[in-house]
Amino acid sequence: MDAFRSTVRAMMGYTPGEQPRDKAFVKLNTNENPYPPSPRVAQALMRAIGADLRLYPDPVGTDLRQVAGRLYGLAPEQILVGNGSDDLLAMLMRACVGRGDRVAYPVPTYSLYDTLVEMHDGEPVRLPFSPDFHLPPGLAQIGAKLTIVCNPNSPSGTLTPIGDLARLSAKVSGLLVVDEAYVDFADDNALPLLARADNVVILRTLSKSYSLAGMRIGLALGARTIIDELMKVKDSYNISRLSLVAGVAALEDQDWMRENRSRIRSTRERLIASLRELGYGVPHSEANFVLARRAGANQEPVYLGLKEHGVLVRYFRSDGLEDALRITVGTDAEVDALLAALRDVVAAS
Ligand SMILES: *Cc1c(COP(=O)(O)O)cnc(C)c1O
Numbered sequence: 263m264d265a266f267r268s269t270v271r272a273m274m275g276y277t278p279g280e281q282p283r284d285k286a287f288v289k290l291n292t293n294e295n296p297y298p299p300s301p302r303v304a305q306a307l308m309r310a311i312g313a314d315l316r317l318y319p320d321p322v323g324t325d326l327r328q329v330a331g332r333l334y335g336l337a338p339e340q341i342l343v344g345n346g347s348d349d350l351l352a353m354l355m356r357a358c359v360g361r362g363d364r365v366a367y368p369v370p371t372y373s374l375y376d377t378l379v380e381m382h383d384g385e386p387v388r389l390p391f392s393p394d395f396h397l398p399p400g401l402a403q404i405g406a407k408l409t410i411v412c413n414p415n416s417p418s419g420t421l422t423p424i425g426d427l428a429r430l431s432a433k434v435s436g437l438l439v440v441d442e443a444y445v446d447f448a449d450d451n452a453l454p455l456l457a458r459a460d461n462v463v464i465l466r467t468l469s470k471s472y473s474l475a476g477m478r479i480g481l482a483l484g485a486r487t488i489i490d491e492l493m494k495v496k497d498s499y500n501i502s503r504l505s506l507v508a509g510v511a512a513l514e515d516q517d518w519m520r521e522n523r524s525r526i527r528s529t530r531e532r533l534i535a536s537l538r539e540l541g542y543g544v545p546h547s548e549a550n551f552v553l554a555r556r557a558g559a560n561q562e563p564v565y566l567g568l569k570e571h572g573v574l575v576r577y578f579r580s581d582g583l584e585d586a587l588r589i590t591v592g593t594d595a596e597v598d599a600l601l602a603a604l605r606d607v608v609a610a611s
Pocket residue numbers: 293345346347348349372412416441443466467468469475478479480
C-alpha cells in the first residue's frame with residue numbers, strides 16, 4: 263500500500279533558490295538583504311538565549327503583534343505572526359482551499375503559490391500579466407477562493423498601482439491576498455485598503471527589508487474576522503521565542519531598515535542603468551531585485567557563465583522566462599562584481 267496521497271506522489275515540490283555551502287559566491291539569487299540586521303536584534307537574542315528557552319513561546323506573539331500594530335496603525339487582533347510569510351500562505355491555503363477550489367494569480371510570479379494550491383488539490387488559475395506587467399483582465403471573474411497578487415511582483419519587480427488593487431478587491435469573490443514581501447523597497451503599499459475592504463489580507467515579511475531571512479518572521483494583516491479563522495489552522499507554537507524577540511527588535515529600529523532600504527534603492531537604479539547599457543531590457547523595479555531580459559535569447563549560458571565567475575543569480579526554466587535573469591540588488595561592490603562578470607560573459611558569447 264502506498265501511504266502517500268496521490269497528490270503528493272505527483273507533486274514536484276517547491277524548488278528554492280540555491281543556498282550553496284561549498285563555495286563563497288557573490289550571492290544575488292534569493293533576494294536576501296546584503297546588509298546585516300539592526301544590532302538591536304543580536305542584543306535581544308542574547309538576552310532571550312540567557313532567559314527562558316525551556317518554556318514554549320507565546321503562541322500568538324503578543325509583543326510582536328503590538329509593535330507591528332503600532333507601526334501599521336492596526337489593532338493587534340488584525341495581525342497574525344507566521345514562521346516566515348510562507349507559513350502564512352500555507353495557513354491561507356489550509357483555511358480556504360479544498361479539492362477543486364480555485365486560486366487565481368497573475369503569472370509569472372512566486373512559484374510557491376503553485377506548490378501550495380497543488381498540495382490542497384485546488385485548481386490554480388494562472389493568468390498571464392500583460393507584457394508590461396499590468397494585471398490581466400478577468401482576474402476578478404474566476405470565482406476564486408483566493409486571488410493572490412505579489413506586489414511588487416517577483417520576478418518582475420514591478421508594482422501594480424494600489425488603485426488597481428482596490429478595484430480588484432471590490433470585484434473578487436473570495437479573499438484578495440497581497441503578498442508585500444518586497445513592499446518596503448517600493449513607493450507605495452496596500453495598507454490603506456484594509457480600512458476600506460474586509461476581504462483583503464496583506465502579507466509582510468522581515469526576511470527582505472529587515473535582513474532577517476534566517477529568523478523566519480512573517481506578518482499577515484487583515485480584518486479580525488479573517489485573522490480569527492486563520493488562527494484556527496496555524497501550528498500551535500509556530501514561531502520560536504528567538505524569532506519573536508528578533509522581530510520586535512527589528513521593527514523597533516525603523517531607522518536601520520530605512521537606511522538600508524535607501525542604499526539598496528540607489529544601488530538598484532545604478533544596476534538598472536548599467537544593465538540597460540549592456541543591452542538588457544529591465545522593467546522599472548520597485549523591489550530589491552531586477553529582471554534583466556534579452557528578448558528571445560536564452561540566458562542559461564549567461565547564468566552558468568556568471569556562476570563560473572563566482573556570481574550567483576536566478577535563472578528560471580519556465581513561464582517564458584528563459585530569456586531573463588533575476589538579479590538581487592547587493593552592495594555596491596557586489597553589483598560591481600556582477601557587472602564586471604556579466605561584461606566578460608557577454609563579450610565571450
Ligand atoms: C521571500 C518571499 C516570501 C517569503 O518570505 P518568508 O517570510 O521568508 O517566508 C513570500 N513571498 C514572496 C514573493 C517572496 O519573495
